[in-house]
Amino acid sequence: MGETSETPIQIIEKQTSEMDDIDTEALLKVNSAIAIEKEIAADVIGNIFASTKEAFLPYLEETAVVLQGLISHYYEGIRKSAIQSVFVFIVTLNELANPPPWVAGGSNVCHSLLCRLRALSAGH
Numbered sequence: 377m378g379e380t381s382e383t384p385i386q387i388i389e390k391q392t393s394e395m396d397d398i399d400t401e402a403l404l405k406v407n408s409a410i411a412i413e414k415e416i417a418a419d420v421i422g423n424i425f426a427s428t429k430e431a432f433l434p435y436l437e438e439t440a441v442v443l444q445g446l447i448s449h450y451y452e453g454i455r456k457s458a459i460q461s462v463f464v465f466i467v468t469l470n471e472l473a474n475p476p477p478w479v480a481g482g483s484n485v486c487h488s489l490l491c492r493l494r495a496l497s498a499g500h
Contacts, residue, residue, distance in 0.1 A: 407451055415453040418446050422461030426468045440465065 421439055425432045432439075443465075446458035 411449075411451045411454060414446065414449070415451065415457045418443060418454055418457035418461055422464030422468075425461075426464050429468065429472060436465070 421443070425436070425439070440462075443458045443461055446454050447462075449455055449458070
């Protein structure tokens with residue numbers, strides 16, 4: 377059986393009702409200590425950027441890519457912390473851009489944000 381090229385290998389499927397009832401995908405989604413460490417790291421990275429401001433800009437892009445990957449993680453705590461850090465990134469970038477005060481009814485769209493961020497990142 378399958379020893380020569382003329383005799384094909386036969387695959388015999390065993391019927392196991394016990395294995396059919398187990399959700400194998402759920403077995404892989406385990407809340408482990410590693411998942412909790414990722415959650416804490418995702419939570420803290422936003423606070424690090426908020427505290428260090430311009431000094432963190434060289435690491436901003438790489439960190440944002442990692443956070444983006446964590447947003448689709450199976451563990452809810454990691455997803456929550458990653459999204460929370462992304463919001464902290466947005467707020468901190470807005471603070472770094474130093475936008476003019478908002479005026480009701482005015483067309484006060486700050487286009488200088490992109491230029492300011494480029495200048496900040498070019499300096500580092």
